[in-house]
Amino acid sequence: xxxxxxxxxxxxxxxxxxxxxxxxxxxxxxxxxxxxxxxxxxxxxxxxxxxxxxxxxxxxxxxxxxxxxxxxxxxxxxxxxxxxxxxxxxxxxxxxxxxxxxxxxxxxxxxxxxxxxxxxxxxxxxxxxxxxxxxxxxx
Amino acid sequence: xxxxxxxxxxxxxxxxxxxxxxxxxxxxxxxxxxxxxxxxxxxxxxxxxxxxxxxxxxxxxxxxxxxxxxxxxxxxxxxxxxxxxxxxxxxxxxxxxxxxxxxxxxxxxxxxxxxxxxxxxxxxxxxxxxxxxxxxxxxxxxxxxxxxxxxxxxxxxxxxxxxxxxxxxxxxxxxxxxxxxxxxxxxxxxxxxxxxxxxxxxxxxxxxxxxxxxxxxxxxxxxxxxxxxxxxxxxxxxxxxxxxxxxxxxxxxxxxxxxxxxxxxxxxxxxxxxxxxxxxxxxxxxxxxxxxxxxxxxxxxxxxxxxxxxxxxxxxxxxxxxxxxxxxxxxxxxxxxxxxxxxxxxxxxxxxxxxxxxxxxxxxxxxxxxxxxxxxxxxxxxxxxxx
Numbered sequence: 267x268x269x270x271x272x273x274x275x276x277x278x279x280x281x282x283x284x285x286x287x288x289x290x291x292x293x294x295x296x297x298x299x300x301x302x303x304x305x306x307x308x309x310x311x312x313x314x315x316x317x318x319x320x321x322x323x324x325x326x327x328x329x330x331x332x333x334x335x336x337x338x339x340x341x342x343x344x345x346x347x348x349x350x351x352x353x354x355x356x357x358x359x360x361x362x363x364x365x366x367x368x369x370x371x372x373x374x375x376x377x378x379x380x381x382x383x384x385x386x387x388x389x390x391x392x393x394x395x396x397x398x399x400x401x402x403x404x405x
Numbered sequence: 406x407x408x409x410x411x412x413x414x415x416x417x418x419x420x421x422x423x424x425x426x427x428x429x430x431x432x433x434x435x436x437x438x439x440x441x442x443x444x445x446x447x448x449x450x451x452x453x454x455x456x457x458x459x460x461x462x463x464x465x466x467x468x469x470x471x472x473x474x475x476x477x478x479x480x481x482x483x484x485x486x487x488x489x490x491x492x493x494x495x496x497x498x499x500x501x502x503x504x505x506x507x508x509x510x511x512x513x514x515x516x517x518x519x520x521x522x523x524x525x526x527x528x529x530x531x532x533x534x535x536x537x538x539x540x541x542x543x544x545x546x547x548x549x550x551x552x553x554x555x556x557x558x559x560x561x562x563x564x565x566x567x568x569x570x571x572x573x574x575x576x577x578x579x580x581x582x583x584x585x586x587x588x589x590x591x592x593x594x595x596x597x598x599x600x601x602x603x604x605x606x607x608x609x610x611x612x613x614x615x616x617x618x619x620x621x622x623x624x625x626x627x628x629x630x631x632x633x634x635x636x637x638x639x640x641x642x643x644x645x646x647x648x649x650x651x652x653x654x655x656x657x658x659x660x661x662x663x664x665x666x667x668x669x670x671x672x673x674x675x676x677x678x679x680x681x682x683x684x685x686x687x688x689x690x691x692x693x694x695x696x697x698x699x700x701x702x703x704x705x706x707x708x709x710x711x712x713x714x715x716x717x718x719x720x721x722x723x724x725x726x727x728x729x730x731x732x733x734x735x736x737x738x739x740x741x742x743x744x745x746x747x748x749x750x751x752x753x754x755x756x757x758x759x760x761x762x763x764x765x766x767x768x769x770x771x772x773x774x775x776x777x778x779x780x781x782x783x784x785x786x787x788x789x790x791x792x
Contacts, residue, residue: 316510317507326477347710348713349713349747356437356532356535359437359470360439360468360470360484361520362472362519365435365474
């Protein structure tokens with residue numbers, strides 16, 4: 267009985283963690299050669315510290331204004347709250363080091379933009395449609 | 406009154422646009438900005454050329470930033486600023502106006518009037534919305550000289566490399582050009598009030614570099630920078646222009662060593678610098694005197710985000726001139742306790758209490774005619790809006 271309970275708990279926690287880790291999908295325009303990216307790479311890209319993935323693919327990030335995918339992305343990839351995340355982008359803009367990434371309202375808008383913009387990279391809820399974009403494996 | 410109306414209008418505009426910064430898609434043009442209104446109160450002494458011992462709202466700022474990205478690797482940007490703090494500023498200046506070509510993550514260049522990437526905060530010291538602090542540590546980032554030290558005419562080369570064996574990442578900057586300290590810069594305020602003017606300010610040719618090592622420990626960055634200021638001389642006048650002479654400054658190095666650690670809701674940082682300046686002031690036949698100072702300055706700071714909207718922080722900064730005579734005018738020590746509340750993504754308020762010991766930073770003669778008391782408590786309040 268004890269063994270069964272432990273197994274159930276293990277399966278339940280694994281399932282919970284898996285759901286959290288894959289709450290959002292990282293999508294890129296099909297022109298981007300890369301098929302995978304590490305969390306560290308994505309953190310650099312979406313914080314403005316880098317503009318290309320490890321394989322040399324140049325990418326331009328697009329953000330969401332809010333929502334579940336945005337919150338999940340900040341928590342699991344960037345490691346910052348929304349306010350701190352936007353403050354760091356403002357610092358880059360006002361110090362002349364970057365332009366503010368495009369901010370879109372919905373998953374659908376992000377998919378649409380990424381699909382039609384060479385080099386674009388964004389994040390959407392995993393269960394949203396992915397027509398015309400490529401999903402990166404995140405490790 | 407006119408000034409307050411201008412700032413109020415800027416704040417209103419910021420509130421109205423509510424972050425819908427105008428992005429002109431076809432031209433990739435973006436417009437951003439911010440405006441702040443500060444208030445100073447000191448228990449002793451008047452600081453930053455304001456009548457702060459009576460309470461002074463004479464601290465306003467408005468910034469407009471326009472950038473465009475006509476090609477993937479090319480950006481152009483210009484940023485203008487209206488700044489007034491007591492008798493400082495009260496004019497519009499250009500923070501930077503530059504073209505940036507980024508070949509890849511390893512190499513990029515900027516030309517024009519560009520921000521000088523020295524120290525931990527020099528490039529960003531003017532960006533009020535970025536900080537919990539109403540005033541950065543004055544020991545290294547004096548607000549009365551901020552506009553002069555922020556940028557230079559010339560160029561910056563920059564890039565980054567990921568180190569092998571998971572040793573982290575190196576970000577580098579190399580820069581060269583000419584930096585101008587305007588005639589009303591804070592460094593010259595007491596000299597100016599004594600009737601000795603630098604009508605054209607000072608022009609320093611300089612070059613330097615900076616290295617930021619993002620260590621394998623996530624959130625920890627260790628860095629150093631150095632600026633080599635080359636020997637130069639500038640015109641100086643006295644007696645309302647009746648006497649003319651030269652102020653010469655010898656070549657000197659301006660090193661900064663710094664570290665920053667950010668993890669979750671915490672941020673810690675520390676920085677040390679030295680400003681060893683030698684030269685001479687010659688106004689024959691009246692004055693010929695050497696200039697010598699050797700400032701050693703540092704600070705440590707920490708902040709904590711209590712909630713998404715409310716942050717607190719504490720720092721201690723010190724500066725002392727090893728060449729100065731003993732006394733309170735030789736040094737400045739400052740404890741600051743800060744709090745910031747973000748009403749929304751675009752509007753925030755800051756409150757800060759300073760406990761200042763020593764008189765070497767921030768004071769002028771004309772507004773402290775009765776002499777300076779060695780210690781002062783200073784309260785700072787600030788409202789800001791950005792878009």
